[in-house]
Amino acid sequence: MNQVSASHRLDPKLTIQIYQRYATNPADILQQPNEDEPTWRSRINPDSYPVASQTYKFLQSMGKYSESEWRKKFHHNIRTLNSKIQAGPEKVREKAKAYQNKHRAKAGTPGASAPTRDNSLAPQPLNTSVFNTSVFCLHLDKDVLAGGFMPAESESVCWRGDQGSELHFCLPYLPNAVGINDVEPANEYLKALMKTPFIERSNDHVVRMEPHEIPSSAVDLLDIIGNALAKNQVVHLVGFDQRFSQASSIPWSNAIIQARGVSEHRHITIHSLRDNIKYHQGTPSSECMRTYQSTVTAFLEGMKDHSRIEAVLSVNMQGLTFNDVLSDMNDLMLVSRNMEDQHRESAVKMAVVHLAWALLHQAGYLTLNHKDAGGDVSGTLLEQGCKIWTFYFRTHNHRSQHVTETIRLCNEALKPATLDNDNIKVVTIVLLPGDVHFQPPGMVHSVYTPVPSFMRGTSLWSYDTLHLTEISRRVESLRGNLVTNQDFSDVTLYNQLAAMLFGLSIKRNLCPQYRFFQSPLLALSAMLLNPYAYTNQTLNRQAWETKFHELPVYVEALRGASVLARGVLPHLPEAPPAPTYTLNHPQYKLALRRYESSSQKLATSIRRHLDSVGVAERGVQIECSHLDEVIQDIRTA
Structure with missing residues (x-):
């Protein structure tokens, strides 16, 4: 290892660079039987970053622990390093000096005194949240190009997180007859979003929980989610579904679709990125085919077709949910199962009590700014791939201004200048396999899918969020065709609300603590x-x-x-x-x-x-x- 000063050896940012390489596959860290220690150090630190010897000892000891134990220790080290960064370089240098004096004293260096304990040098707690995260580095750009899902001309970029993580991926590339990228406006918009780091810990807008922070009690978890949504906050549960949390973002496999009972012969509506970009740039809808009818088979065959980037925004999964515990959030389902008055049952029979769907995307698709139709809560589980999900929080606190700003955000999709607005707070999260997220009614969002992805979702009604539903419905009454990605029957929605009214007594009796x-x-x-x-x-x-x-x-x-x-x-x-x-x-x-x-x-x-x-x-x-x-x-x- 390079001989450097102690202050450099203890630089937490350099140490994090080592951790980033192996956050998703800790087995690669272990020293192999045919490796001596210098060779092993050179392999895991090819850039010869000057790091502390205890960093190598920590990594070398991982073979003694199970993966869950390793991740627990890993999270602890990352929190400590992030606290050092939060404390600032001055305290890092002071800590390094104390470390240096300590070892000089042990070696009997003349003039060196034994260090005294200084509590001020202890890691400082993060102020923004009790929830923290690990640092990771995903190179989806290499994987997606190697898999043939995007052309070699695609531009590779890196989106950084607020805790030092890095996500490398490719921007969409669809050249026309003269070699100009037809979807370049999408690239410019994504680059504007990338100026704001994605969220790796909770803040005023996102409640983010790592697996070990998620309550074991379903009642407690639902209470946290309900309160957050009522406050117009997004909820991100990292690795919630262990069946998928260890899955790789790639390579793509059609088996996951078949496992969910989706026939390859099913007829679906396919959305075109190229034509959606043209439409938002002012091309008449008669001149660009934003959607067309096809089959799941044809869509899957286009995964590696570099002449198109497409998505299916609604694969009907009616009657299925991605988690039985989380489905208990659906108050409309609760009251519909227990409606006592036969006359009032007509409202339930005419209402869609549980809407379940799936999203199927090819690599490089950008879903433009929109809000989900209907005014209910949306929840998703990512089973395969990766999603970069951006939310646009309106910071003013008046409902009419909220409505106006929502319409403007959707009307000015693809315009980076829209983001330079004091009334907007841009917040991005990265969803990986096994992650669950919930967003409140009326939340304007855009989504970039860097690799082929399959996600299941649900739309549900909650008594907690009806005050946000009312704003969402106001927006749709003015510009429903502009702000939503699909339309629902207003009469059906009225029946859903009527069922919620008649079900108040049911909710009160079954959930007396509510x-x-x-x-x-x-x-x-x-x-x-x-x-x-x-x-x-x-x-x-x-x-x-x-x-x-x-x-x-x-x-x-x-x-x-x-x-x-x-x-x-x-x-x-x-x-x-x-x-x-x-x-x-x-x-x-x-x-x-x-x-x-x-x-x-x-x-x-x-x-x-x-x-x-x-x-x-x-x-x-x-x-x-x-x-x-x-x-x-x-x-x-």
């Missing part, structure tokens, strides 16, 4: 009392009236939402009695429209109240006995 808050319940009332405010404003009002008036539970949902709103916020105006005419009575339609008008006025008052509180504020907790009285009034209304 806490209800003011803003989510008011948001639920507002969306039910005036459904027209949350539908596509470009469509004919009379057509919408016909759709809603035909719903068996429509009048009952209006009446129940009115009771809920006044029970939560007593100063709201009281709605007149619901129409009592039969459906075929000549006065029924007139009476219903009058009742709708009063309900819409009540919804307007609720929206004013919601606009007076912060976007992610749930308001006060509703006292249990009072809530039970309100629920009883809804049942008898």
Whole structure:
């Protein structure tokens, strides 16, 4: 090893460079039988970084431990090194000097005194979070090129994390007839995003947990996830599913699709990156085929076709979920299984109670800025590949500004200048096989897929996040075709919300410890009392009236939402009695429209109240006995 000063030997950044090489495959660290120590040191440190001798001892001792024990020790060392970096170079030099004096004293060096213990030199705790991570270095660029998934002309780049990790990957490359890269705007946008390091520890916007930090209690885990989502935070569970956490990001295997029951003959909708880029640059939709119908077989055959980069954004997996514990977050599923009133069951029967899907991407696909349609919570499990997931948090706290900024973010996708805005906080996470993530309703995001990937996901409804659902539905009513990646039926969504209203008593009885808050319940009332405010404003009002008036539970949902709103916020105006005419009575339609008008006025008052509180504020907790009285009034209304 190079003879260098102690201060250099203890430089934590240089030591991290050694760890980065072997974070994903610790077995490669071990000294082989045919290697002497100098040869082994040269192999694991080919750049001859000046590092401490104890670093080599630590790496050499790994053969004595199981992989789980090794990773635990590895995480501890990384936290210590990151703490040294956090403390700054001055303390590192002081520590190095103490280290040098200690060994001089042991050797009997003249003039050297035994070092005294200095607690100020101990590793300093990280201030931002109790959650920390290991450092890794993934060279997906070499792997994806070696696998033939992208052309050799693809540009290799490195995205760094906020704790020193590195992710090397290729940018998309689709040359046209004259050799110009048709998807260069995507590359420029990705380079702009790369200026901000990806997140490797929790902060104000992301709750990130390593495997050893995830609670063993399902109740505790769901409580953490629910509270984070209610505060408009993203949740990232690293290596949550051990079946996939040890899987390599590549090479790609079709077997994983077959194992999930996806037939290769299934018809699917394929999205084209080249045509989506053209569309966002102003090319008329008639001149670019953004989507086309094909089969899973044809899509898989195109994995190594360098003339196209494509993705399937929705492979229907209805009825399946990626984890039974996490599926318990779906309040709509809970209430639908236990709906007591046969009449109100019609709302459940007309609602999609559990939407499960899969994402299938070729290497190099960039999913542009969008929010998920419908206003529910989205959760994913990555089974194969890698995802670079970027979120765009709106930092202002007013709901109308939130709506405006959401539309602008989606409208100006691919424009790096959009990111230079004080109202936006760009946050990126890296998802690897076995990772699970949840994002709150209405979260604008973009996703880059550097290697062929298969991901399963679920869309679910939660009483915790209905105040965010209301904002998401406002956005869709204005520009639904622009901000979402697919459309859902507004009538189906209304039935889902009605089922949530009728299921309040079920949730209360089955989960007595659950806490209800003011803003989510008011948001639920507002969306039910005036459904027209949350539908596509470009469509004919009379057509919408016909759709809603035909719903068996429509009048009952209006009446129940009115009771809920006044029970939560007593100063709201009281709605007149619901129409009592039969459906075929000549006065029924007139009476219903009058009742709708009063309900819409009540919804307007609720929206004013919601606009007076912060976007992610749930308001006060509703006292249990009072809530039970309100629920009883809804049942008898």
